Amino acid sequence: MKRISCIIFLLFLLISGGGISAQISSEKVTTIFDDLQEPGFRKGQVIVNQSSAIRNLVGARMYGENVEKTDTETFLKVQGFRTQVFSGNNQRKSKDEAFRKEKEIKEMFPDVPTYVTYTAPFWKLRVGDFRSHEEAYHMMRLLMEAFPSYGKEMYIVREEIKIPLN
Structure with a gap:
């Protein structure tokens, strides 16, 4: 039963992934996905298939309400x-x-x-x-x-x- 509910939850996350947003800077950020796609990385070839929403989240800082700002810091x-x-x-x-x-x-x-x-x-x-x-x-x-x-x-x-x- 737990396995089925986990699978349903993961499917829900994949389907609703379009609603996820992150602040993306204009400069190119190299992620682990990019490193894995380079030829000669280790000995095998790795192909990573994932949605662009996940790719955009990797390496992005998502602080939300955990950030406190003062005048100087x-x-x-x-x-x-x-x-x-x-x-x-x-x-x-x-x-x-x-x-x-x-x-x-x-x-x-x-x-x-x-x-x-x-x-x-x-x-x-x-x-x-x-x-x-x-x-x-x-x-x-x-x-x-x-x-x-x-x-x-x-x-x-x-x-x-x-x-x-x-």
């Missing part, structure tokens, strides 16, 4: 990791502590982005925009060495991060 929002340095629920004291720790971290690591957020009732300080858990863990180890007193509160969190596109 454009960011891609994706799932990633950050190092959480602080979390507190004392309304006034936690806010001041989060911003104090952010300032200290900015002085030691000026190139690493920091984020102070308030999600009732917690003030949180998170550091970095990392694609992998390993990168976030490495930053956490650096922060623990630089600020040993913060160490017991630190851990890695999965969160939507911003990757600069410029």
Whole structure:
């Protein structure tokens, strides 16, 4: 039953492929399909038959609503990791502590982005925009060495991060 529903879904995608659109630049983009058509590529001959809609999508960037633009930069929002340095629920004291720790971290690591957020009732300080858990863990180890007193509160969190596109 699953096999039949998968085949029907794939047929639907092929039939409705005409509705797919992408922004295509005027310059020629070489794709894997073009490389496969060149003679002498490996030892055999490969013939690729697919609709032009699929060919146009290969290599095209389709960001949609995952792009955030500011006056100077454009960011891609994706799932990633950050190092959480602080979390507190004392309304006034936690806010001041989060911003104090952010300032200290900015002085030691000026190139690493920091984020102070308030999600009732917690003030949180998170550091970095990392694609992998390993990168976030490495930053956490650096922060623990630089600020040993913060160490017991630190851990890695999965969160939507911003990757600069410029």
